[in-house]
Amino acid sequence: MEEKPFWVALQQTPGLGARRFLQLIKFFGSARTVWEAPERELLALEGLSRVAVSLVSWRRQVEPDRLMASLTTAGIKVLTLAEEDYPLELKRIYDPPPVLYWRGSRLSGEGLKIAIVGTRRATAYGLKVAGELAADLAAAGAGVVSGLARGIDAAAHRGAIKGGGLTWGILGCGVDVIYPREHRELYHQVMEHGAVISEFPPGTPPDAGHFPARNRIISGLAAGTVVVEAAARSGALITADLALEQNRDVFAVPGPITSRYSQGTHDLIKQGAKLVTGVADILEEYEPQSLLTLPPGEERAAIALNATEEKVLHGLQVTPTHLDALMATTGLPPGELNTALLQLELRQLIRRLPGGFYVRC
Structure with a gap:
């Protein structure tokens, strides 16, 4: 795709977020046209002066084809919003990432996908439930999406792999950065059974500010989000809120009333999330149509x-x-x-x- 190198170069412009990226594409018509636009036209854009200054400087430092070649050499694949293979579910959200970087055997395709998220400080109960739900979903033909973090996320990925299914790990850093470090083996297993995906350029370190953006991709790729364990202010609840904003289903697993890591899930249930006691509670919302979708x-x-x-x-x-x-x-x-x-x-x-x-x- 001739435009792809320009999408990548433009997306990596310092300070240029997804929404402003799409504004520029809409105004100029294509990524290449934005990249090659005269400086005076860029600097004259109302409300985008700071971004324009950054872009003008960035263009002097980067050659799009070389940037693209470096990604290919590193084994990093790229998918842009303009391509037909871009996940349809993600394309439908309010602010889809213009560029996805990924490593693995298979990017998110057709069929039902469910996100499983929860606390990093999971209990033995939470780890067991997350793993079993993911394995049962995989056995039923559904893919599992999560964030490759410690705790519930890791249990969900491992469960999906154990169930013989597909799983996708969405990162808050570059796809060439393994975080946390102890997940090196899991990272490669997820690549073998799906992919690791990020909107952040390769080499981007993990940062607390990246994870809310990462969470919208987790919920955006899935038809529904299951929260297994979450404290009252858990990041998993942000993912659940994003799922609701994206008109996706939200499920919650009940836990002991004495556990602080069940407070968030119980609050979700009080607010209308569907209570989950087994995989049937999830699948009955979608079968059979979502497991048998046409391209x-x-x-x-x-x-x-x-x-x-x-x-x-x-x-x-x-x-x-x-x-x-x-x-x-x-x-x-x-x-x-x-x-x-x-x-x-x-x-x-x-x-x-x-x-x-x-x-x-």
């Missing part, structure tokens, strides 16, 4: 759209488009446009975002 291309080929719906779908991109802009692009009256948007959303071809924005799935 996106086949799904769309089977859906007949009228001329208005085709026009609206053509006017949307993988980057968010506001309703007003879509109305101007299509020339459709409000009533007709809203009807078409509703039909496309029901068919899961587009996604409505907060603030009147829409994105193509």
Whole structure:
């Protein structure tokens, strides 16, 4: 893909986050056009002056093709938001990562995927439950997503591998950084049975500020998130909140009322999360349709759209488009446009975002 080196070079610009990255792509039309834009045009962008200064400086230091070649040499694969293989579930969230770096045998594909998360300071009970749930999900054909952290995450990955299934570890550092260090063997096992994935460039060290961003990918890749053990202010609860914001299911495993690591899961259950006592409580929400899904291309080929719906779908991109802009692009009256948007959303071809924005799935 000729554009890919420019996506990677642009994504690694210091201070450029996912949302501003997509703003630049939307404004200029492509990553290469952004990269090659005259300095005066970049510096004139309203609200993006600091990013523009950083980009201008970064372009003088980096050659996109060489950067891409270095990743290939290191055995690091790259997937951009513009590519068809980009996970459809992740593409549907509000702020999908523009670039995914990954190492392993298989990136997240079709079929049901469930995230299992929880405290790093797990009890023997929590480790046992996480491992058994993951193994049972894997045996049923579902993939398991987690964060390769200590405690519940590690138990979930090991359980999925034991169950003969696929698992994906989402990192808050570069994919070439093993963290924590004692997970070196598990890291390689996850690569063999799926992949380790990150939106952070290779070499990025783990940082506390990276993990909330990492968590949105964990929940975004999965149809539902299971919280096994979590204290009242656990990071796992952030993942559960993100899952709710992404219109995904949230499950929680009850524990002893005397355990501080069950306080968070009990609070989730009080707030409406589905109580889980076994894998059947999860699978009954999805079987059989989610385990037998068609590839996106086949799904769309089977859906007949009228001329208005085709026009609206053509006017949307993988980057968010506001309703007003879509109305101007299509020339459709409000009533007709809203009807078409509703039909496309029901068919899961587009996604409505907060603030009147829409994105193509």
